[in-house]
Amino acid sequence: MASTLAGIVGERRVLERRSALTAYASDGLPGYHQVPSLAVFPGTRDELVAVVRALAGAGLPFVPRGAGTGLSGGALADGTVLLGLNRLTRILDIDPVNRIATVEPGVVNSALQKAAAVHGLHYAPDPSSQSACTIGGNVAENAGGPHCLKYGVTLNHTVACTVLLPDGEIVTLGSRHGETAGYDLLGAFVGSEGCFGVALDCTVRLLPDPPRVRTLLADFSQLHDAALATSAIIASGILPAALEMMDGAAVRLVEASVYAAGYPTDCDAVLLVDLDGVADGLEDDVAAVDAICRAHGARHVRIATDGAERTLLWQGRKKAFGAMGRAAPHLVLQDAVVPRTRLPDMLQQIAGIGARHGVAVWNIFHAGDGNLHPSVSYDAGNPGEAARVHACMTEIMQACIAAGGTITGEHGVGLDKIDYMPALFDGDTLAAMCRLRDVFDPAHLSNRGKVVPVHTCREWHQAPAGRAT
């Protein structure tokens, strides 16, 4: 197979040596390590189609991968073919009048932002990894980001995809312009984590840049108060573009790093709030959010006075996970969602769970939509510590499910959360998901073994694992 693929993409674009393949053994979540049997990197749409058809013809399973920034172990290929899409980087079209862009899957999120900015437009989903992650990866994971509170996630901004199904068939889902009849197959494809095939191109909606943006930083002496303020802001009817929370420990870590943003280091929590839109009435909303924060115990509310200060305040939030690298060699960053009214109680529970396991849990998350990111820096080489961290995170996830929440808001299930799926969904629902997967990939070639536990599916009979070499 390696020589067949080399004939399509060139020898330099097929990796077979284990030393080279090890670079692809993890994604952004270092707890998993799976080495592919080979990796292939097509550089054009035609090459991609030919590669997938060659793999399908041989019955070989494969795992699509964008930039490898995912946080659920979703793009790992365990002894199978890794299909790298990061060379497909062409922006095919930007239509500023109709406010859409069509891009290849390997286009980096920030590259699209840069191209759209020329027209006074932007692409709303803004994952923290946007300087590296790809649009194809965003579509596969239904990625979010801080500003998805107001503007929605990737799904809300994807209008069409040309999809290469795992058997090599090409289909168009959605429409560049106008409505489509029939099932929302685009909605099913977005967020399918590479299990339904790969996008040859994605057409996404662009939004005009908001005429005005105001950024506030409120600091609290009690984490609980910051959570209550969050609920009060949402309940007031004001919809911030972003409403982020960081606990005191995370603040102190950031302020001790090169990413220091001037956050108060003696607080127990900060709220970072973006309000944007037309200028009319925006200052009234700023004043209202300021008042709500103070009414719920905010010690200070700092309002950025210019773009430079806004960028600085956001730097602290966006680079927080990078700052955690100072604390320990490894980081586990979880992703769960609870109903917003349960945030105060859940944050207390997380603190208690961490204390019981002897694990320091940091909270840096999208408070406005209840999307928690409990995070721990630790040494994975210390078996005892790793076991405690794993037990702690498992208990946190179970608590989120018990609170009426879900196990992922934006990172996806991948490998990391697959064991939680039966706790969240009953057998009939998991079986229905398996049947949907079979519609797109009846031969189980694309990213097998991810998202839905195979043993829960009555109709899913594991095919013999293919070997690529």
Added chain:
Amino acid sequence: MAPGAGGAGNVMAPDAVSTPLLLPDTTAGVREIVGGAFAAREPLRIQGAGTWRQAGPPVCSLRTLSLAGLAGIIEYVPGDLTLTAWSGTTLAELSHATAAHGQWLGLDPAGARHGTIGATIATASAGPLAHAFGTPRDLVLGLECVTGYGEVVHAGGRVVKNVAGFDLVRLNTGAWGTLGPVTALTLRLRAVPVHDVTLAIRVDGEAHLATLLAILRAPTMSFLAMEWVDGDTARRLGVGDGTDIVLVRLGGNDAFVRGQRAAIENAASCAPTDPAVWAALATRDALAAVVARFSGPVSGLPSRIGMLRALRSRCQGSIVLHATVGRGIVRLIADEAEAPVRDVLSATAADERVIVERQPDAWWDDAPDAFATGLAGRVRAAFDPAHICNRRQAAHA
């Protein structure tokens, strides 16, 4: 609240479609009916309250499964801005419950407010508010449905952000019941704006419309809804003198509404109008023979309107046109089923699309079944293998 404690429901007298009506009031009752139909391979017509029976292609069935008995709010947490309700709950009931907490469901589909939320979601019906809040596909967080196998599936959840597992929520939204009946839904709500003002902007022809759209779509403008309405319709709605208008709905705080209104007045001739115009527009198609939506690039909206206006000159009966500007969709409502209308439904430009909501049964013979071919056909087979749910009638002889 529990909708009831009955079983599979009572068989009522045959209705206008002349099939016995089943009215279960529990999910178990729905499951029993669908499971029985699956075992017997008997087709079922699935409906909500039956307020829009003529929508969609004709369905063959021995019995009608109505979800109107499965009604009521299951859980409403105002602080989360989420609400879970049985699918037979009417839009009016939802409005009443949420208004008490200063909230609303940003969904205003055409038709009467005693239509059900289940039918609204099953048909993915949206109205002018889609401009700001999106379509049902953007507002449903979770759902419970019974597949054509008779199994109960719980998709999505009750939180506003959720990517766990494959998306069965979107798959069922807009499926017209062909994957099985939806029994319960969790919805995303919004806070009711402090002020809600409607302005009517005068439009002097298609060229002016193009100019006006550029102004109204500017980043400095923000509306809940922006709907173009043809002059005749506007006059019948009690707005204007027969000139085309664009209705814009402003929602926000006092400074926002005042500022936006001033900006519009600087750019065009406009006047405030009774917000009841929205409800009047939504019910305008009650007796129409043909209702269809024409969509394409937003930039092509003026020419799309021009094409449909030309159609009107070739017809005897009344034709209403209105357009959701920001989505590029023109809705045609024809009181009579005339040949020129039928022609235009099947003769559109390459980048234009037509979705028919209602037309005479015989006209559906020419329309492909969007749920039957390719991937869609495989999806249907995966969830309704016996093809019992809202099975489309074969072509008329």
